[in-house]
Amino acid sequence: MARCGLVKAFANPTMSLTVLAQHLSSITDMRQAAKITYPLFDSLFLTVTAVIAGCEGWEEIEDFGHARRDWLKRYGDYENGIPIHDTIARVMSRIDPEALQGAFIQWMKETEAHAQRQVIAVDGKTLRSSCRPGNRQSAIPMVSAFATTNGVVMGQWKTDEKSNEITAIPELLSLLDLQDSLVTLDAMGCQQTIAQTILDQKGDYLLAVK
Structure with missing residues (x-):
């Protein structure tokens, strides 16, 4: 059984899952209609909510679906049950990642609009289990923006191999609505251009200098 469960953020009235469902429904299904058993939305909504709830890996996402099927049916169909983990992985691999990211970010923007002053923590991390066997340097570096009020990641941006x-x-910040938000960054973010980017978007910043 998966170790994940519904996070406290889902109990927050500003975290409208109905709005999330609306944005996910806008993502185009590229599969052949005659071969579809599980609606695209069912896999999308299951995956996104399971990951927010702390699930790691496709098998845990499937377990989450079985454990929360009645809850999931408030938002989706799920008449054919919960797809197996291989099916979930295959469906998710065929969608446009930018479309999914865009839908999620739009949801977060609408969530922020109903929240009080938001604190956004920006930090760089290495994506877990992303390195190739025997080559730790192949791990994928990411920059993430974490909404501390709602406890969710608002957006991520992959760091280019020849960059940092x-x-x-700045690329990540350009995707977010920073107005009236406080953006916190560590020493790596102590750059005039980054500070100006935040100010240009009518946000405030708190930079940690070592």
């Missing part, structure tokens, strides 16, 4: 967090942070 300094160039990735």
